[in-house]
Amino acid sequence: MRLAMGIAVAAALLAGAAMADDRMSRTIGKALFERAWVPAPSSTKANDGLGPLFNARACASCHAGLERMPVTTDPTGKVTGESLVLRFSDGAGRADPVYGKQLQTAAVPGVEPEGRIALSVAGPVPHDLEGPVGEGTRYGARIAPALRGLGRLEAVPEDELLKLADPDDSDGDGISGRAGFVYARDGGYQVGRFGWKASAARLSDMVEMAFSTDLGLSTPGRPAPWGDCGEKQSECLAAPHGGDLNTPEITGELVAMIRDYLAAVAPPSREPTAENAEGTALFANTGCSACHAPALPSPKGPVQAYTDLLLHDMGDELDGGATEPGVDSREWRTAPLWGLSRILASGSGLLHDGRARTLDEAIRAHGGEGRQARSRYMALDKDDRERLLAFVSSL
Ligand code: HEC
Ligand code: HEC
Structure with a gap:
């Protein structure tokens, strides 16, 4: 102390x-x-x-x-670690009148914790709440991401992100990423780039x-x-x-x-190796790179994060329940794929709430704007699918 x-x-x-x-x-x-x-x-x-x-x-x-941690439970299915959190909001992203924005599972002496999180077949749910949530309140879980290379993501100039945005899908490719503007303390409204919903x-x-x-x-x-x-x-x-x-x-x-x-923490990524050349091509041809942009420009050189940092509607498949002001519950920031090899090695789940245990499961959960890429992935023959998976797993 x-x-x-x-x-x-x-x-x-x-x-x-x-x-x-x-x-x-x-x-x-x-x-x-x-x-x-x-x-x-x-x-x-x-x-x-x-x-x-x-x-x-x-x-x-x-x-x-600084890694993503696996979600652990006790024998009755209650979440034991802390890195999975449960968020509350109404449809417009307003906090719950009682529980606020997040379920707090711990409290100082003299104050009761708000409750716990349990893993049900339908995913993480609130457990042991002291009372009901407000009318219209929904909930949804988010897993703590790995924290590497964030300075590099911050260094990408805002106009480069705006160039990638296509909110009305004017090129008709079925993908309409949009920049999510949020209030930044040093400089007013700016493009959000941190958090699963780009909330900072x-x-x-x-x-x-x-x-x-x-x-x-x-x-x-x-x-x-x-x-x-x-x-x-x-x-x-x-x-x-x-x-x-x-x-x-x-x-x-x-x-x-x-x-x-x-x-200052360096990015986790490795350079894609020569054996992965076919996987790299498949990543582009399947349409993954339309959102998971292999590199973004920055004054300090390319940022190879495999994200466009934009918000995409990922369909009912990835409807997250609770949301943030101005962001739909189905919208998510393209998850950076650098460091995926470390995440897979750690045994922690994929996607915003860690629901996918394998890379294949994560891809199959892509709906909405990601549906076409998912279909193309599913149409690949076994060898190509394995090449693509090997490439993504190596990042
Ligand atoms: C109870 C678990 C928990 C604690 C404690 C916690 N975080 Fe997090 N952290 C999360 C979760 C969950 C997210 C994802 C939040 C979201 O997307 O809304 C996150 C996201 C982040 C991000 C954004 C990463 C990205 O890829 O965009 C940063 C940066 C961060 N946390 C820093 C911190 C710092 C600094 C502290 C201490 C002051 C901290 N966190 C404490 C759970 C936690
Ligand atoms: C329309 C844009 C889009 C396309 C196309 C797309 N993704 Fe994604 N991807 C996302 C978004 C957004 C997320 C975050 C979703 C979530 O967490 O609920 C994501 C998450 C992921 C994740 C989980 C990452 C993590 O940190 O847990 C993987 C793996 C992934 N995508 C791989 C792929 C692959 C492989 C393809 C091509 C077959 C692909 N994606 C195509 C937008 C896209």
Whole structure:
């Protein structure tokens, strides 16, 4: 504990010093990412202030080693790890009046956790809720993605993404990716690029969202110290906090250090090898690359993430229930495929809620704008299908 407090103090000092060097700042960012935060004491306000409701104590609990983690359950089917979260919203993306935006499975002493997640045959469902959800509230699960190469995704100029967008499908190819504009704290509305639904344009905004929703810690951009307490959760709203609306629990400097740490993490991808030349061609001919763009331009060279970062309607097959303002529940950001070999090796599931256990299952779940590519994939002969799968699995 003392060590952890030391990190926060060192970070605060460093942030003040104009000479703070980048490497040192990233080292502290990493320590903050791995740090287990603690609740505010009930008597005094302190600079922590985890909760009152939270999902995990540390960023790294859900993003261990920056990899996607497998979802684990107990023998009765209740989810035991933290990296799968359950989101609530109405059809327009508004949070639930009681549960807020996300089901928090943990709470500080004196406050009840909101419930748990259970894996049913139909997928993840809320379990043990303290009361009913609001009228019109839907839910849907999201798995914590791997966090590699995010600085590269942030470096792609916005106009390059807009060039790829074709919201009205004017070229008639059945694919109409659109840029999802979201409010960015440093610079107004920008194209969203982080999160399964592209809900943050800047990495720093995503870090602030995570502090607020997953840890119940406030930041300058998300100043409510009660995090994701619903407007009708009086016990949660009244619990002790580590800050108030004018004094965030986490300062902007600490947010920036975590951001800088994550931004510097190298992409996971490998260069496609020569044996994969046929697979590469099949990836294009089957139509995968129409969304999973092999490379995006950036001032620092091509970003080989296999995504266009745009939102696509993936049909009823991938209707995610809960959604975000301005984004349909069937719309998802094209998932980057770099690092897929690591994800497959880790045994964690594919797609936004980890439902697909194999690559084949993930492709077969593509509906909506992805339907044509799925059909072409299914029409491939066995050898070609295996070549394509081998290529994608090698990324
Ligand atoms: C309870 C588990 C959990 C915790 C704790 C958590 N995250 Fe996440 N993280 C997620 C999930 C789930 C998503 C996907 C969210 C979405 O798509 O809406 C995510 C997404 C992200 C992304 C976007 C990645 C991408 O590919 O677009 C970043 C960046 C991130 N988290 C950083 C953090 C940081 C920094 C912290 C700590 C302040 C943190 N996370 C804490 C579960 C967690
Ligand atoms: C219309 C655009 C589109 C096309 C075409 C498309 N995809 Fe996707 N793909 C997506 C989107 C969007 C997601 C995220 C969906 C979700 O998580 O629910 C996704 C997810 C995936 C995933 C899961 C990644 C992860 O991180 O879990 C894989 C694997 C994948 N696609 C492979 C393919 C392959 C192979 C093809 C060609 C046969 C293909 N896709 C064609 C848009 C597309």
